[in-house]
Amino acid sequence: MTQTLTKEQFVELLRPLAAALQPIDVDGKDAAAAAERAVPFAGPAVAAVRAAALASIGSDWLLPKASAGIRFGRVAKDLHGFSVDAVLMDVPGPRHRHPNGELDLCFATRGEPKFDGKPPGWVVYGKGSVHVPTVRGGEMLILYFLPGGAIEFGV
Numbered sequence: 001m002t003q004t005l006t007k008e009q010f011v012e013l014l015r016p017l018a019a020a021l022q023p024i025d026v027d028g029k030d031a032a033a034a035a036e037r038a039v040p041f042a043g044p045a046v047a048a049v050r051a052a053a054l055a056s057i058g059s060d061w062l063l064p065k066a067s068a069g070i071r072f073g074r075v076a077k078d079l080h081g082f083s084v085d086a087v088l089m090d091v092p093g094p095r096h097r098h099p100n101g102e103l104d105l106c107f108a109t110r111g112e113p114k115f116d117g118k119p120p121g122w123v124v125y126g127k128g129s130v131h132v133p134t135v136r137g138g139e140m141l142i143l144y145f146l147p148g149g150a151i152e153f154g155v
Contacts, residue, residue, distance in 0.1 A: 071089075083145075101126050115134070
């Protein structure tokens with residue numbers, strides 16, 4: 001099992017991912033495929049992030065808050081223009097809007113989960129998209145890369 005990292009060490013693992021995601025057009029025809037090309041889900045960078053994130057689920061910094069059966073936390077406020085949030089969920093989350101889009105890195109933690117109908121991997125939402133994030137079939141740890149940190153709840 002991977003040793004739990006500090007928040008600062010984890011952010012350093014995320015830094016190259018965020019840099020690689022910067023040029024992705026979230027409104028592009030196949031933005032999720034572009035994210036996959038930029039940062040392959042089966043590649044070593046994502047494997048290192050996955051191992052560190054899963055090992056840190058019980059830490060006091062990755063998921064320090066909880067609401068309605070969901071655990072969550074802000075990992076980075078500004079990392080190459082993204083805020084990065086971690087969310088552990090197996091129930092629907094709050095409806096929200098992505099003014100600048102959203103790039104999600106989804107890891108299965110239990111069962112055979114799908115996030116909004118998609119398997120573990122990259123899920124991308126375009127600018128202005130609105131959804132109720134939903135995991136079915138298990139549990140996922142999701143890292144949300146939000147361009148400009150923009151997200152609007154209660155929409």
